[in-house]
Each structure stands twice: as C-alpha cells, then as structure tokens.
Amino acid sequence: MRSAHTVEQVRAAEAALMRTLPEGALMQRAAAGLAYAVIDLLGTAYGRRVLLLVGSGDNGGDALYAGSLLARRGVQVEAWLLSDRAHEQGVRALGAAGGRVVRPTAAHTGARGGRPDLVIDGIVGIGGRPGLGDDAQEALRSVEGVPVVAVDTPSGVDVDSGELDGAHVRADVTVTFGTHKVAHLVDPAAAACGVVHLVDLGLELPEAQVEALQPGDVARLLPRPTPDAHKYTRGVVGIRAGSAQYPGAALLSVAGATSGLCGMVRYVGEAADTVREVHPEVVGAGRVQAWVVGSGGGEDAKEELAVALGDGVPLVIDADALRHLTAPPPDAVLTPHAGELAAMLHVDRDEIEARPLHHARRAAEEYGCTVLLKGRHTLVSHPDGRTRVTTTGTAWLATAGAGDVLGGLVGALLATGLSPYDAASVGSWLHGAAATLASRGGPLVASDVAHAIPDAVRGLPTR
Template sequence: MRHAHTVTQVRDAEAPLLASLPPGALMQRAVHGLLSHAARRLGRIYGARVVVLVGSGDNGGDGLWAGARLAARGARVDALAPGRTHPAGTAALLAAGGRLHVVPDRDTGDPGQPDQGQHPFRTPVSGPRTGHDTAARLLAGADLVLDGMLGIGGKGGLRPGYARLAMLAPAERTVAVDVPSGVDADTGAVAGMAVRAGSTVTFGTYKRGLLIAPGAGHAGYVELVDIGLALPAADLTALEDVDVSGLLPVPGPADSKYTRGVLGLVAGSDTYPGAAVLATGGALRGIAGYLRVASTQVAADHVRRAHPEAVVTQVDPGDAAAVLAAGRVQAWAVGPGLPPDATTARVVASLLATDVSVLLDAGALGAVASDLRCVAALRDRVAPSLLTPHEGEFSRLTAALGWDVEATARALAADRLAVVRRAAAELGATVLLKGNRTLIVDPDGRARVNITGTPWLATAGSGDVLTGLCGSLLAGGLSPMDAGSVGAHLHGTAGARAGRPLAASDLPALLLRRGQL
C-alpha cells in the first residue's frame, strides 16, 4: 500500500533527524536515491548531457549534488538557475566541472529574488547569464533533465522565469526531485504552468499531490526513496495489487451462492436498457454469489438475453414494493440507467430505509439531489452507504446540502481531497468521486486514491460496470471504503488491459481475480 503524508508531517519527521545527523547527511541520503534513479534512466553516464533546473531550496540542492556526481563520472552537466541557488550544492557542481547558467526572468531581469516557498537567505547565484534561446537549446538536447526548481514548500503559480523553464523541459526526459515544480505537494493543485515529468523521485514518503489529480498527471512514474523518516499514520493511502488480493475473499468448501452474498441491482429503463446490461456484467464479475436484478420490461429482457446467470424481476418505474419483494439481499446497488425523477426517488427512499448496505449512482444520485427527503434519509441512516458520483453529479448532490455550485468547482480545483472529505462528513456516506485518480472517502475522513486506470475509461457505460462491481463487493461483505477502492482498482486495471479505444462492454470480461493480480 502506498502511504501519503502532508508537508507538515514530513517537516515534523525531518526535524529530529536534522538535529541528530551531521550537517548535510539527510540531503545526501536523498541525493543517493536520486543519483541511482538518474543513472538507471541514462543507462550510460559518460558523455551524457544532463540539465539541472535549480531553485534555492533543498530540492535544488539535491539536484545540484546529483549533477555534481554525474559530472564527476563524465557527464556534461549544465544547471539553469532563474533565482538563488543552494550554496553547498552549487559549489559541488562547479568543483566537479559542471556549468551554472543564470537565466534571468525576462520580466524583471533579476535572478536574485527569493523563490516562493523557498529560502530567502540564499545568496544570489553568480555565473554567466544565459539567454532563453540557449536554455531552450540545452533542454532540447538533454538526455536527462533534473527538476529541482521548487520543492514541497512551493505554493501558487510559478514565477515567469521558472514557468518558462517548466514549459521547455521535455516531459519524457525529465525527472522531478521530490515533486514537480508548480505542483502543490499537499493538494495536487496546479496553478498555471508546472513541470511535467516522466518520473519523480520522492523522499521519505509519498506526497499527496503526487497521487491526486491533477498533480499526479505531472509526476509520471513515482519512485519512493527511504531516508529514514519516522512518520505518523498516513493521511491518504492507495491500494496496490497485493492489497487488493488480500481484501478479496475466496469461497470455502462450506460456502454456497447465498453465503457468498446476494446483491440486489436496480438498473436500466426503457430509455437506457444497456445500463442494466453493463451493470449486471460488472456485478457478475464481483464476489457475490447471487444477483437479483430489478428493472423495467425492455431492460429486463435485455439482461435476460445477455446474462442468463442473473435472476431478473420485471418492475414498473417507481414500484418500490416490487423491488423489495424481489428477495432478500445483503446490499443494494441502484441508479444506472434510471431517470433522476420522483419515480426513482421513491425507490431510493425505500432502499435507504433498509438495514443493508446501499450504493447510489447515476439516476439515483440525481433523484437524491432533487428530493430533500432522500437527502435526510441518507444522512440519518445507520447502515453503510456508498455514493459514486462523477464531478457533475457531485456538484448537484452537494448543492442539495446548500453548497454553492461555482464555489464547489473552485474548491475542487484547489483541494479536491478536502472537498470530498467535507461532503462525505455532511452526507454521512462514503463518497467515491470518479475521475482521473478517483477518490474514496469515508465520513470519518479516512481516504484512499485509486492509482490504476487510463483516460480511455472516460466512455459511456464505464461507470455502470463499476457500479455493478462495487455493489457485488458490498454484498460479499466488504465495507464501503474497501468495496469502492477495490472496485476502482480492478476497474482501472481492466481498462488498462483493454484495447484502444475501449468500449464499456469490454470491461466485465477483463475484471481481474485474486490469482491474476
């Protein structure tokens, strides 16, 4: 499992080490990991062309020290500095034969202003001034670029000089030091230009901004280097394959289809029958042993033809009594293909009044957002609830709580995790906010982020498959947090293995099982 911490937690963990170790020792641990990663990326160091983008902080020092060691092994190393630099790292680079270039800010012409979030006491960089055309040429010709302009303390947008270098850095050949410059290490927010890296070497622990969108999209592959930090419980986690394998139960000799769990799925309509078919496909690849599907005539006929394993009950729109009469279940999943209207609200209200887990998606979420009685029933229920909105559904749902829609959109861009935490707490439900790097958050604030997937999953019907799968995991005994995070992980893995472009109907057959992870 990946564990991510806040900047404050990292600083607090670094403090005792900085006090007890010789000066510079902690930095050298980081440099060793960065150097090893750079050497693997380069393959051959002698004669390689390396460019280091440096700022005044310790991340710039890491880059300069790594550059010095690469220069000592025969690489040509050029450091580009739009501002102040780390003195010891600068001296080491120059002593090893590296070159330091001052790249003045085109707007101010002054490379000596302190960097945002860095150390204002650093001395101004001295060295030959290099025009932006020369900087662009060096970056274009580099075999590897180390980005150490800003570190985990950087906030807000990059200054113009830094932003221009970030724009020029070739993403596929750039290694970010700890966090890409311009990415908020705590939130993943990106205000304007930020470095896009092919890989990131981060120290001590994962930073939240490396796992949460949009920062995760700038980080590339992330390698964690242990530098000996003693950290508290993680603020955010991410499941890996081995964790998912451990959470998926395996039937025993005494199990039957009933003991494995029964899912009730309310999905599809005469307008959207395919949603029921896709959700059923996802549910059948989960861990529940029995699936009851309640749907309208057209959708019910489609499900029977596509999935003979499902037990299908035909119901009229809004007939909550008929849905409940379909049979006893351990969990309900409701919403794919349903209209977000009063008929759906009646069904949702009845299911929320039960004592089993309930998953709400799509039309069910829309019905809740338009019916304050459903909102109250959701907030008051004792049994577990899992909500799986995309961003538009999330905005409409939180608007029913009195949130301003435009303010919510701005808040999501600034601190996505904090907003979902607030929503989960106010709704009294686990919220799975779909999107690039899906977030799953419990009402108590415990949070996970999904690190599998592909942008090709942004296709109609993909979410219906996820609903069926997560519902099956709920019925099989997983908590909403585990069902949501395991389901998102398997769904993302299936998407990554699908053809290009993928269709939602490709996904059920590609959903992974324990032995295949």
C-alpha cells in the first residue's frame, strides 16, 4: 500500500527518529537520496550544471547538502538564496565543496556558465503555506523550460489537501522523504509533482487516512474462485442501465460486469434484446447479490433505482440515478464525476475540481456511503474519512462510456462479497490498469477497457 501521511504525522515521526540519531544525520540521509536521484536524472555528474533555489526551511537545507554532494562529484552547483534566512550549515557545506552561493537580484537572471541543466526546488518546505512570493516567482521565470526536481513537494502546493492556491512549482520529478504526502497522490497538486521518488528514512508512522493500492494489494483483495465454486457462489450482479435512447450504456455496463470476476450477470431494462445479441451469457431478471443502476437510464432511472433499493442488496448508483438520490443505504457506492458531485453537493463544478479530496469526503459523510469521485486520480472515500487514490490509468481513458464500464466492474466485485470500499477501490484500480494495457500508448474506446480487464487481472502478482 502506498500511504500518504500528513505533515503533523511526518514531523512527529521525524522527531522520534532524530532522538536516536546524531544531530543532522536525518538531513544527511535525505540529502544523499536527493543527490543520487538528481545524478540518475542527469545521467552523468561531471561538468553538468545544477541550480539550487533555496528558501528558509529544512528542505532548503536538504537542497544545499545535496548540492555539496553533487559538487564533490564534479557538478557545477550554484545556489540562489531566496530568503533572508538559509540553513547555515548547508551553506557552509556547499561553499566548502566548491559550490557558489548568491543572493539573486533583478539583474541576476542566469546561473554561472549559462543556463543550468537542472533546477532543484528547495524554496518552501512541507510546513509552508500555499503560494509563492514574488522573488521565487521571478527566479522560476528566469529558468523556465529547465527540468525541475522538487525537494519533498513542489513549492507552493498545499501538502495536506492536494489543493493549489496561487503560484507553485511544476516539477518533473519530486524526491520525497520517509513517506508520501497527500499532495503526491491527490489532484490538483499531484499533477504538479511529476514522477515521485521516495527515499526511505526508516520512519515509524501511524496508519494513513489516504492510500493508493499497489498491485500486491489488489491481488490480495481480489476474490478468486475456489475449486468447488459455481456461478451462484461466485456472485450474481444485476444491471439496470441503458434505455431505448441510450442502449450503449447498457452494453458497456454489462461489458464491465462480464469480465469474469463474478459468476453471473443479469440484465433488466429496455435494451435487453441488444444486450443478449452482444452478450449471450447474460440472463434476465432474478435474484442478485448487487445491482448497478443509472448509466444511460434517462427518465426511467428513478423507478429503476427504487426497485433496486427494494431488494436490500449492495448497489452501484451512477449517472442519471444520482439525480434521484435521497438517503442511500450504507452498502451503496456512488460513482459521480465532478459535475454530478457538484449537483449533489450544490456547489460549482470548479469547486469540486479545486478541492476533490475535501468534497469526496464531504459527500461520503453526508450520504453515509462510499463515494467514488472519477477523475485523473480517482478518489474512493469512506464515510469515516479514509480515502484511496487510484494512480493507474492513462489520459486516453477520458472517453465516452468509460464510466459505464467502471460501474459494471465495481458492481461485479460487490456481488462477490467485497465491501463497498474495497470493491470501489479495487474496481477503479483494475479499470485504470486495463485502460493502460488496452491503450498501449495510443487511443482507445470504452469497450477496449472492458476487454482488457482479464489481462489486467492476469498481470497481478500471485499471492
């Protein structure tokens, strides 16, 4: 599991560890990890040029000590001090290693020897407020286009919420220490982190409220048939989606459900003949262990939702059915995109996109059930505040009908007996992994994602 801890949790863990180590040892560990990550990115050290943008915090110290290590490897290192205060020992270490330390002015717009090959962002630490000062913004403009490695998190982002408020660094690589932070996983800040590289510091950390499943976690959670299994013991999912106007929604929802993860799929709706033609294994009405309701349901979605709720089984509620939601049961999974969640919470869509973690958690608490907020990094929030972030997927997944496939897939997992929180997060992970496989770096359509789900399962590690 990739865990993302808060600043308070990290600082408490660091303080506990520092009591057992010589003074400065923890910063030296972090600086060494940062320096080696920079060398890996550069490919070579000798003769390369690196510029440090240094603020007053400890991450400025990390940058300075890393700069001293790089300078000893033959890198030409220059540090711009963007604050009246800087880590004194770090400044001395860089000078002793042959690095150059300057306080830039408006006239100082270039590093010694020309433009640097790489910039290390050590402007604002994890305890800083969102946004950047004028001096920092000017320094960043002067090296625009140069690859940036951020220390711990890109300066200017809100570390604990993943939100943005004002100017911030957009990094190509972020080297973080001890554990991931929320901003590394949750958009919009996560989009500013680039590739995240974790340096292990040996911290003892509590359980995190924000996590991202990894392949081993999915393999552990995913139900697999036992030797004596049959179609009913593996779970039966029912689909109440699509309509005469939107038969494609029925086909795609069923495609997500018929990926083989449960024992049987039933379809009830106006598109039954079309569904049977494409999916002959799908049967009609009968007992189910979970329902999927809403995608392409149009005006019938309200009635279909009422019928599904009457069965008293877990259900996935999507699209048109979300408009008729009042008090869903606790074993429901709601699967809105940003616009649908905005309508559910009576806020503007821009607010959802600016604060997705906040609003996903708010919706889960207010509705009393699991909420899956679709996006570049999909969020699955439990009413108690726990949240899993989906980091699989590809930009090509932003295509019509992909959400219908996801709803069917999550419904199939619900039918197998997974909890709503696990079904939603495992389903979202597999959906993204299948999209990556189907895309192979190029365009795809929603049905391609459904067809690739079995391959995504086959690619999981054995447990």
